[in-house]
Amino acid sequence: MPTNLCLVIFLFFTIPGLASVAVAIGVNWGTTASHPLPPPKVVELLKSNNINKIKLFDADPLVLQALSGSKIGVTVGIPNTMLRSLHSSKKAAESWVHDNVTRYISNGGSGVRIEYVAVGDEPFLQSYGEQFQSFVIGAATNVQTALVRANLDSKVKVVVPCSFDTFLAESNLPSKGHFRADLNKTMIQLLTFLNKHGSPFFVTISPFLSLQRNKNISLDFSLFKETAKAHNDSHRTYENSFDLSYDMLVTALSAIGFSKIDIVVAQIGWPTDGAANANSSIAETFMKGFLNHLHSKIGTPLRPRNPPVETYIMSLLDEDQRSIASGSFGRHWGVFTFDGQAKYHVDFGQGSKSLVNAQNVEYLPSKWCVVNNNRDLSNATSSALEVCSNADCSAFSPGGSCSNISWPGNISYAFNSYYQQHDQSADSCNFGGLGLITTVDPSVGKCRFPVELQTSHSNCLHKAYVLPWITLAAFWYLRN
Numbered sequence: 001m002p003t004n005l006c007l008v009i010f011l012f013f014t015i016p017g018l019a020s021v022a023v024a025i026g027v028n029w030g031t032t033a034s035h036p037l038p039p040p041k042v043v044e045l046l047k048s049n050n051i052n053k054i055k056l057f058d059a060d061p062l063v064l065q066a067l068s069g070s071k072i073g074v075t076v077g078i079p080n081t082m083l084r085s086l087h088s089s090k091k092a093a094e095s096w097v098h099d100n101v102t103r104y105i106s107n108g109g110s111g112v113r114i115e116y117v118a119v120g121d122e123p124f125l126q127s128y129g130e131q132f133q134s135f136v137i138g139a140a141t142n143v144q145t146a147l148v149r150a151n152l153d154s155k156v157k158v159v160v161p162c163s164f165d166t167f168l169a170e171s172n173l174p175s176k177g178h179f180r181a182d183l184n185k186t187m188i189q190l191l192t193f194l195n196k197h198g199s200p201f202f203v204t205i206s207p208f209l210s211l212q213r214n215k216n217i218s219l220d221f222s223l224f225k226e227t228a229k230a231h232n233d234s235h236r237t238y239e240n241s242f243d244l245s246y247d248m249l250v251t252a253l254s255a256i257g258f259s260k261i262d263i264v265v266a267q268i269g270w271p272t273d274g275a276a277n278a279n280s281s282i283a284e285t286f287m288k289g290f291l292n293h294l295h296s297k298i299g300t301p302l303r304p305r306n307p308p309v310e311t312y313i314m315s316l317l318d319e320d321q322r323s324i325a326s327g328s329f330g331r332h333w334g335v336f337t338f339d340g341q342a343k344y345h346v347d348f349g350q351g352s353k354s355l356v357n358a359q360n361v362e363y364l365p366s367k368w369c370v371v372n373n374n375r376d377l378s379n380a381t382s383s384a385l386e387v388c389s390n391a392d393c394s395a396f397s398p399g400g401s402c403s404n405i406s407w408p409g410n411i412s413y414a415f416n417s418y419y420q421q422h423d424q425s426a427d428s429c430n431f432g433g434l435g436l437i438t439t440v441d442p443s444v445g446k447c448r449f450p451v452e453l454q455t456s457h458s459n460c461l462h463k464a465y466v467l468p469w470i471t472l473a474a475f476w477y478l479r480n
């Protein structure tokens with residue numbers, strides 16, 4: 001009997017696909033926002049929603065301090081702009097590892113659980129051209145060497161997040177998958193490096209971009225709908241867009257001799273604004289379909305019962321300064337709004353319970369900047385266009401939440417965006433006399449005019465001292 005039990009346990013832990021008890025799901029946490037939610041509040045948000053893995057795009061000290069002692073698994077990132085120096089200097093790589101890994105990790109139980117260093121942020125993105133390509137492997141190698149010297153290489157793996165456009169396939173057939181021709185040599189070097197050090201392949205899979213760019217992909221196919229028309233690839237059948245892209249990648253990896261390498265989906269999500277098909281209800285449908293698929297552990301036709309080893313949802317929060325090079329939707333990937341309020345339901349392990357919102361969020365006063373209708377507005381449009389080159393006007397894009405707002409409402413939206421970005425300072429609502437500050441919310445329908453977050457540190461500090469005393473007083477009151 002005990003032998004049988006042992007056998008059962010043994011099988012349970014060794015049969016591929018049953019090996020991992022839970023599917024590892026994390027979230028990308030970017031901070032490219034004019035008024036980022038304070039890191040301690042974000043960490044609170046992560047904890048209250050059982051999110052125990054996070055991928056960062058840099059190594060912000062305030063973020064890493066907030067993560068200290070949290071037991072959350074962390075990927076720290078090296079921005080693309082640092083790749084050149086890390087490639088050319090072992091010293092620079094050692095300093096980077098010392099400042100941004102060793103310092104936080106070596107702090108015993110109260111440190112940060114750093115699991116990966118991501119070298120570059122999608123450095124092979126086609127729109128970057130060859131800017132970063134030739135520095136990536138050298139930078140990764142120097143960071144690896146620095147980790148070995150710091151005696152951290154068994155704890156921390158070096159990875160390179162690859163963009164959705166590093167691989168492709170003729171006629172969109174998974175069996176024809178291959179890496180982009182200009183990356184041919186680089187990918188072999190990268191995979192050789194990863195394989196040697198036991199690091200997984202980090203990659204973005206983007207059913208949303210596939211839908212936008214390929215007429216053959218339907219919305220239903222992207223959203224894991226059972227009614228979607230399947231795609232056939234000789235004898236294999238694909239029932240959703242994720243599997244199609246994933247197997248395209250598996251073929252590309254196999255073609256250069258790395259059919260077995262572990263894959264981590266480093267970014268996957270669905271935006272909620274700034275484009276057609278980008279809204280909360282579609283995003284919720286996608287997320288539900290995708291997470292069900294992961295939890296089922298079915299895998300894909302080319303990797304049956306072998307789903308990605310980890311998956312990082314794109315993303316935690318909206319970021320009003322994130323690049324819109326691929327489209328305005330780039331600022332609206334968040335499962336939560338910029339101020340930490342859930343846009344829709346996602347099951348991070350809490351089941352059907354709603355997500356918990358960020359608590360005690362501090363906003364600027366309820367004030368907005370709008371266009372003054374009593375003025376001659378003949379120059380307002382050109383003024384607003386100029387404003388939009390700085391402020392966030394991503395909701396104006398076709399299909400976006402403010403795409404239908406009529407003139408001069410759209411001018412007001414642009415003015416307000418600029419005003420909020422500048423902490424509601426009076427002179428940021430001037431616009432040559434065309435601006436007017438109001439306390440009446442100018443939002444119309446789906447087009448919300450935001451009020452930005454309070455980011456003044458003195459204020460936070462004050463609250464941080466007062467709150468524990470209030471809590472303590474309440475506790476005594478209840479006890480007695």
Ligand SMILES: *[C@@H]1O[C@H](CO)[C@@H](O)[C@H](O)[C@H]1NC(C)=O
Pocket residue numbers: 058059060077078079092095096099100
């Ligand atoms: C550590 O990372 C931060 C943020 O990415 C960067 O600004 C800093 O230069 C890094 N430290 C070193 C020594 O490179």
Ligand SMILES: *[C@@H]1O[C@H](CO)[C@@H](O)[C@H](O)[C@H]1NC(C)=O
Pocket residue numbers: 170171172214215216
């Ligand atoms: C779209 O589908 C047709 C028919 O299946 C195929 O011939 C064509 O190559 C596909 N195009 C793309 C871009 O996948």
Ligand SMILES: *[C@@H]1O[C@H](CO)[C@@H](O)[C@H](O)[C@H]1NC(C)=O
Pocket residue numbers: 180181184185
């Ligand atoms: C990529 O490299 C492989 C192996 O070196 C070679 O067979 C293939 O033709 C190359 N493909 C391109 C598009 O350069």
Ligand SMILES: *[C@@H]1O[C@H](CO)[C@@H](O)[C@H](O)[C@H]1NC(C)=O
Pocket residue numbers: 230231232237
């Ligand atoms: C795909 O193949 C199945 C059978 O394998 C067939 O029933 C179905 O019609 C095919 N679909 C397309 C779009 O060719």
Ligand SMILES: *[C@@H]1O[C@H](CO)[C@@H](O)[C@H](O)[C@H]1NC(C)=O
Pocket residue numbers: 276277278279280281282
């Ligand atoms: C989201 O977009 C879809 C398709 O464009 C539309 O049918 C649906 O009503 C939209 N939902 C919301 C909440 O805006």
Ligand SMILES: *[C@@H]1O[C@H](CO)[C@@H](O)[C@H](O)[C@H]1NC(C)=O
Pocket residue numbers: 376378379
């Ligand atoms: C609009 O701009 C033009 C050119 O800069 C300027 O000559 C004109 O006075 C402006 N009109 C108003 C009403 O400000």
Ligand SMILES: *[C@@H]1O[C@H](CO)[C@@H](O)[C@H](O)[C@H]1NC(C)=O
Pocket residue numbers: 399400401402403404446
């Ligand atoms: C914009 O207006 C058109 C027509 O009134 C409507 O069909 C469409 O759904 C609206 N789009 C948004 C994003 O509100």
Ligand SMILES: *[C@@H]1O[C@H](CO)[C@@H](O)[C@H](O)[C@H]1NC(C)=O
Pocket residue numbers: 381384385388396406407410411414
């Ligand atoms: C606002 O709407 C008007 C009229 O539809 C348009 O000409 C103008 O370009 C829009 N302005 C901005 C900043 O989108």
